[in-house]
Amino acid sequence: MDQPRFLPLEFERLSQPEMLGRARQHLGLMKKRRSVRDLAPDPVPRQLIELAISTASSAPSGANRQPWKFVAISDPKLKAEIRRAAEKEEKTSYQGRMPDEWLEALRPLGTDWRKPFLETAPWIVVVFAEAHGINRDGTRRKNYYVAESVGIACGLFITAIHNMGLVTLTHTPSPMGFLSKILERPPNERPYILFPVGYPAPEAKVPDIAKKSLEEVVVWK
Numbered sequence: 572m573d574q575p576r577f578l579p580l581e582f583e584r585l586s587q588p589e590m591l592g593r594a595r596q597h598l599g600l601m602k603k604r605r606s607v608r609d610l611a612p613d614p615v616p617r618q619l620i621e622l623a624i625s626t627a628s629s630a631p632s633g634a635n636r637q638p639w640k641f642v643a644i645s646d647p648k649l650k651a652e653i654r655r656a657a658e659k660e661e662k663t664s665y666q667g668r669m670p671d672e673w674l675e676a677l678r679p680l681g682t683d684w685r686k687p688f689l690e691t692a693p694w695i696v697v698v699f700a701e702a703h704g705i706n707r708d709g710t711r712r713k714n715y716y717v718a719e720s721v722g723i724a725c726g727l728f729i730t731a732i733h734n735m736g737l738v739t740l741t742h743t744p745s746p747m748g749f750l751s752k753i754l755e756r757p758p759n760e761r762p763y764i765l766f767p768v769g770y771p772a773p774e775a776k777v778p779d780i781a782k783k784s785l786e787e788v789v790v791w792k
């Protein structure tokens with residue numbers, strides 16, 4: 572067994588005022604983030620998507636297995652195919668598969684089965700979670716905390732997209748199995764989430780909803 576190897580941590584302590592300033596500035600930035608469903612067709616350079624995926628892939632993960640794969644799609648034919656398949660599932664969901672309580676919960680968001688953003692967005696990034704890895708000899712290599720790890724990576728992706736001046740949406744067309752087929756992913760990869768990415772449409776509107784206050788979400792002991 573190899574011994575673990577260690578490197579010195581690259582870290583610089585900041586002054587208290589600088590820490591506060593940076594924390595407030597970052598909060599101010601993140602508070603402006605919204606999930607956007609009205610996207611503009613304007614092109615977005617591939618380099619920006621690469622940077623967002625690299626940021627996401629810097630996430631911590633169970634046993635550092637990095638159990639994620641990002642499929643970045645700009646091909647209009649593929650986007651149209653994804654829209655067609657997503658809307659078929661969503662129509663079934665909205666027209667009977669989702670219980671009334673769920674539909675009621677979604678009412679403030681104003682969503683329905685129509686997903687035009689899947690074609691309008693210049694990029695769709697579909698994130699797959701690797702349920703397990705595969706060793707050279709074809710046997711399974713176990714992954715750990717897969718859902719948590721991929722969720723953290725997705726959070727970093729959303730932050731990166733917002734920070735670079737683009738918008739996205741955490742979209743989970745349900746069920747998502749069609750994405751494995753269309754994107755020809757192997758069985759150990761499970762569709763986890765879909766991010767349309769682009770600029771907002773000039774007339775873009777977002778639901779009038781609010782986040783919980785700090786008091787509502789924190790318990791100090």
Ligand code: IYR
Pocket residue numbers: 661677680682683684742743744745
């Ligand atoms: N997948 C559907 C429904 C939906 C579900 C939840 I939970 C949301 O927060 C938003 C939508 C859709 O994308 O419309």
